[in-house]
Amino acid sequence: MRRIAAGILFVIAAWPSAVRAQDEVTSRTELIEKEQDSKAQALKPAAPGKAEAYVTRIADTFLSGNMHWHAFWQNAYSGGGFTVGAGYTQFVSGYNTLDVRGSITPSGYKRLESEFIAPELFGRRGTLNVLGGWREATQVGFYGFGMGSSKDNRTNYSFTQPYLSAQLRVFPTGRFLLLRGGLEVSQWKQGAGQGDVPSVEQVYTPQTLPGLGAQPVYWHSQGTVGYDSRTSPGYTRRGAFYGVTVHDFTDPDGAYGFRQVDYEGIQHIPILREAWIIALRAYAQTTYEKSGQQIPFFMMPSFSGGGDLRAYASWRLRDQNSLLLQAEWRATVNRFLEMALFVDGGTVSPRRNDLDVKDMKTDVGIGFRFHGQLATPLRIELTRGSEGFGLVFAASQVF
Amino acid sequence: MRTRIAAFVILGGLATTVFTSTPAFFDDDPISREPESRSAANAKPLNIELFFEYSYNLFVNASRRPSERRAGNINTIDEVPDSSWFTNRVGTTPISPEQLARGVNSDAAPAPEKWVLLREKTAGTNPGFTARDANGVTWFLQFDAPEFPEASSAAVEIATKLFWGLGYNQVETFITRFDPAHVEIDSKATYKRPSGARTPFTRDDITRILERAARNADGTYRASAGRLLPGKVLGSFRYAGTRSDDPNDLVPHEHRRDLRALRVFGAWTNLVDWKAGNTLDVLVEEEGRSIIKHYLQDVGSSFGMANNLHEWDMGWEYYYDGPAAKRRFLTYGFGLSPWQTVPYTSYPSIGNFEGDRFDPTIWKPQTPVQPYIEMRADDAFWAARRVMAFSDDLIRAAVHTGQYTDGAAEQHMAAVIIKRRDAIGRAYLPAINPIVSPRLDAAGRLTFQNAAVDAGFAEAPTSYRAAWLRFDNATAQTRPLAETRSATTSMPAPTELASIAAGGFVEIDLAAESAAHPSWNVPIRTHFKRTADGWKLVGLERMADRPAANVPAGTGQRP
Numbered sequence: 001m002r003r004i005a006a007g008i009l010f011v012i013a014a015w016p017s018a019v020r021a022q023d024e025v026t027s028r029t030e031l032i033e034k035e036q037d038s039k040a041q042a043l044k045p046a047a048p049g050k051a052e053a054y055v056t057r058i059a060d061t062f063l064s065g066n067m068h069w070h071a072f073w074q075n076a077y078s079g080g081g082f083t084v085g086a087g088y089t090q091f092v093s094g095y096n097t098l099d100v101r102g103s104i105t106p107s108g109y110k111r112l113e114s115e116f117i118a119p120e121l122f123g124r125r126g127t128l129n130v131l132g133g134w135r136e137a138t139q140v141g142f143y144g145f146g147m148g149s150s151k152d153n154r155t156n157y158s159f160t161q162p163y164l165s166a167q168l169r170v171f172p173t174g175r176f177l178l179l180r181g182g183l184e185v186s187q188w189k190q191g192a193g194q195g196d197v198p199s200v201e202q203v204y205t206p207q208t209l210p211g212l213g214a215q216p217v218y219w220h221s222q223g224t225v226g227y228d229s230r231t232s233p234g235y236t237r238r239g240a241f242y243g244v245t246v247h248d249f250t251d252p253d254g255a256y257g258f259r260q261v262d263y264e265g266i267q268h269i270p271i272l273r274e275a276w277i278i279a280l281r282a283y284a285q286t287t288y289e290k291s292g293q294q295i296p297f298f299m300m301p302s303f304s305g306g307g308d309l310r311a312y313a314s315w316r317l318r319d320q321n322s323l324l325l326q327a328e329w330r331a332t333v334n335r336f337l338e339m340a341l342f343v344d345g346g347t348v349s350p351r352r353n354d355l356d357v358k359d360m361k362t363d364v365g366i367g368f369r370f371h372g373q374l375a376t377p378l379r380i381e382l383t384r385g386s387e388g389f390g391l392v393f394a395a396s397q398v399f
Numbered sequence: 400m401r402t403r404i405a406a407f408v409i410l411g412g413l414a415t416t417v418f419t420s421t422p423a424f425f426d427d428d429p430i431s432r433e434p435e436s437r438s439a440a441n442a443k444p445l446n447i448e449l450f451f452e453y454s455y456n457l458f459v460n461a462s463r464r465p466s467e468r469r470a471g472n473i474n475t476i477d478e479v480p481d482s483s484w485f486t487n488r489v490g491t492t493p494i495s496p497e498q499l500a501r502g503v504n505s506d507a508a509p510a511p512e513k514w515v516l517l518r519e520k521t522a523g524t525n526p527g528f529t530a531r532d533a534n535g536v537t538w539f540l541q542f543d544a545p546e547f548p549e550a551s552s553a554a555v556e557i558a559t560k561l562f563w564g565l566g567y568n569q570v571e572t573f574i575t576r577f578d579p580a581h582v583e584i585d586s587k588a589t590y591k592r593p594s595g596a597r598t599p600f601t602r603d604d605i606t607r608i609l610e611r612a613a614r615n616a617d618g619t620y621r622a623s624a625g626r627l628l629p630g631k632v633l634g635s636f637r638y639a640g641t642r643s644d645d646p647n648d649l650v651p652h653e654h655r656r657d658l659r660a661l662r663v664f665g666a667w668t669n670l671v672d673w674k675a676g677n678t679l680d681v682l683v684e685e686e687g688r689s690i691i692k693h694y695l696q697d698v699g700s701s702f703g704m705a706n707n708l709h710e711w712d713m714g715w716e717y718y719y720d721g722p723a724a725k726r727r728f729l730t731y732g733f734g735l736s737p738w739q740t741v742p743y744t745s746y747p748s749i750g751n752f753e754g755d756r757f758d759p760t761i762w763k764p765q766t767p768v769q770p771y772i773e774m775r776a777d778d779a780f781w782a783a784r785r786v787m788a789f790s791d792d793l794i795r796a797a798v799h800t801g802q803y804t805d806g807a808a809e810q811h812m813a814a815v816i817i818k819r820r821d822a823i824g825r826a827y828l829p830a831i832n833p834i835v836s837p838r839l840d841a842a843g844r845l846t847f848q849n850a851a852v853d854a855g856f857a858e859a860p861t862s863y864r865a866a867w868l869r870f871d872n873a874t875a876q877t878r879p880l881a882e883t884r885s886a887t888t889s890m891p892a893p894t895e896l897a898s899i900a901a902g903g904f905v906e907i908d909l910a911a912e913s914a915a916h917p918s919w920n921v922p923i924r925t926h927f928k929r930t931a932d933g934w935k936l937v938g939l940e941r942m943a944d945r946p947a948a949n950v951p952a953g954t955g956q957r958p
Binding site for chain 1: 421425426427428430433434435436437438441442443445446447448449450451454474475592593594595596598603606607610642643644645646647648649709711716718719720723724727728731732735736738739740
């Protein structure tokens with residue numbers, strides 16, 4: 001009976017003018033026409049509701065190129081802690097943008113920079129980034145060199161760095177083959193560290209720590225050759241990246257110049273239609289001293305923390321060479337959420353031949369990633385290593 | 400009683416709901432055409448925001464319970480009359496394979512000797528243009544993705560033919576050729592940049608678009624061309640409610656059977672993208688009146704060709720599917736979903752489309768619109784009969800319009816569509832009392848058919864049972880006459896039927912007794928009017944709102 005009553009109410013509500021029609025109706029067609037006539041007397045514009053109109057306005061703002069302000073979560077240097085920041089993007093042509101942004105952390109890490117991006121060069125196969133800015137890190141950890149360092153021996157240093165760089169990335173064949181080159185000029189001004197632990201100069205001297213107190217100007221040039229079949233570096237479920245990057249850091253004063261070669265391999269192996277993804281990464285950094293020059297301690301390879309050796313403090317391991325191995329078993333929850341069980345292993349050594357997986361510091365963990373097709377706006381991970389737990393919040397994919 | 404009959408049959412019993420002075424059946428029942436009597440000339444374009452629509456569908460509609468309300472645009476014999484939404488074709492009208500292959504196409508194909516570009520294609524994932532051909536006719540061109548040559552354009556062609564045959568208004572589409580060497584850019588053509596600015600269309604913009612398209616060996620491109628519709632475009636239609644500026648739009652769209660049936664038709668073709676943006680309302684002049692004609696303008700997201708082939712869950716899960724996501728979350732992905740293991744035969748020109756594991760009852764579009772939620776068993780039965788009306792030859796004719804260069808791909812596509820057709824019939828025809836086409840001849844013999852048995856999807860019942868009642872069309876009161884039984888689909892009327900004079904009505908509740916199908920015990924309700932020539936079927940309710948008095952316990956009203 002409830003259904004019947006509901007039906008009656010429905011009909012009455014939908015066709016109130018039936019009351020007027022009752023005496024005149026002689027056919028089904030006439031009845032319907034009278035209802036149409038009734039509605040014709042009370043037509044209203046077909047307009048979206050308030051909620052839809054509001055969402056439409058927001059969507060239009062995003063899609064019209066008029067969305068200028070954005071959040072900026074990147075701090076000046078890893079280890080700075082929770083970061084707040086904002087940026088303002090302006091199209092300077094149909095495709096090219098200029099972004100001005102800044103961030104700050106409670107520990108005083110500051111970054112202020114501007115970046116010009118031209119993403120459609122060489123028939124849409126090249127992207128040019130020109131970046132200039134200044135940053136300050138107030139309490140970067142230094143624990144000593146090598147695998148024998150202890151987390152209890154932390155010291156802090158600070159630096160400020162003005163920088164100006166240009167980087168050109170080209171896929172000459174449209175995809176897969178990546179060529180990347182860049183030039184940067186910057187000055188690292190290393191100084192005393194802040195925070196609860198001793199400043200680095202209180203523990204070390206320039207004789208025991210190369211580059212202590214140095215303020216070198218670097219002309220940093222780099223070139224990469226790589227194979228990249230990922231759908232996007234920001235989020236992918238398949239594909240691989242294999243690349244070699246050669247860096248040259250030239251100190252015009254001839255004191256702190258060096259070369260560095262980075263090797264990186266990333267492979268994603270989808271299983272059962274990407275229900276699971278085995279993601280593997282190997283990353284090695286090797287440095288080469290220039291004759292008669294030193295590599296400053298703060299330029300030596302290390303691990304930044306949130307994206308590599310995740311259970312350990314930022315910059316916990318440092319030496320002239322480093323090796324990072326990461327494996328993740330990712331599980332797709334839905335189109336927007338992914339889980340991951342992972343293991344990281346990292347080691348450093350003064351000599352390349354001494355990089356040994358047996359000596360690695362390792363961690364394991366679980367992570368959750370909220371992602372789109374191209375990017376990972378939020379990554380949350382809980383991890384545990386030999387020195388305790390780590391909690392990672394990041395706005396990028398780990399690899 | 401008469402209230403029960405009329406309350407849910409909007410086109411078939413509106414007045415009788417409220418007024419006892421009107422009859423249950425009019426002389427023009429059952430109507431074959433939904434009247435559109437008033438001008439909608441003042442209707443204005445409507446833009447439906449995609450993000451809001453998706454969010455509403457996924458987070459409101461997905462948890463919505465169906466109202467169980469009878470479809471509102473059916474006539475008194477449970478059929479959908481022709482309208483500005485729908486035209487009865489395959490299943491009611493003889494349609495030859497040649498007619499289906501032609502479909503809505505009534506005019507010449509594009510003249511591809513020269514194209515004049517007007518603007519880029521802004522909706523959907525496949526690249527394309529709006530362009531004028533050598534004859535000056537405007538077309539919407541859509542190319543295939545490089546990884547899947549022929550796939551998208553073939554899907555558009557085939558789906559357009561099938562949906563035309565099913566009864567929907569379709570856009571004229573052809574597969575054509577696009578030669579960049581014979582392209583001009585209209586002087587007023589513009590291209591929308593990421594900055595939001597529209598600036599003059601350039602040669603480089605052509606290259607930009609064609610970079611995402613499958614290129615033929617001779618440098619040309621295969622494209623699907625959709626003809627610009629005549630009339631004033633009013634934007635998309637909503638899958639719920641009515642247009643407040645259209646006087647002829649009386650039935651809430653979620654209660655239109657032709658839209659509810661998309662759940663079955665969509666499952667058949669794997670049409671997953673039901674966004675409003677793929678529909679179109681157009682103001683046209685017909686019989687001297689402006690009416691709004693409603694199109695399914697883009698049915699190309701069919702046969703596994705939605706966005707890309709890595710969206711394996713298309714047709715199996717909504718974009719966001721709470722229960723499935725919860726299962727995978729709690730089991731770390733070990734709670735497998737069917738789409739993770741279903742095998743596909745791989746052809747570059749065919750998407751993820753198969754017929755062996757296909758189950759129409761669990762099929763899902765990208766987002767659930769309200770008619771999808773509201774579909775009842777009688778709607779599904781009606782839709783399944785329409786699908787089953789497509790013969791193998793009709794299906795092959797439709798598939799042939801896809802112009803696959805690989806004959807094996809064409810055969811595979813047709814075979815899968817045939818398998819899915821049969822799966823739909825197997826799922827929905829036996830699920831509810833499948834008695835169809837009741838006839839009462841002048842001699843008083845009642846005959847009918849059993850759609851499930853005739854299709855080979857069920858064993859014949861042990862017997863059929865008919866309850867005969869005298870029906871007063873003025874008061875809707877009934878008085879039992881007799882009950883008859885038969886082991887076949889034919890039975891004589893009781894002698895009492897002779898007492899009904901011309902102009903009188905008889906109500907017959909027809910059921911089948913089958914141990915395998917208890918739901919068949921729930922009778923369909925038919926009404927016949929005695930005419931000078933015999934008996935005319937004027938009423939049929941497959942799921943009668945007033946339960947029959949002689950239904951065995953435990954059969955349930957809804958199978």
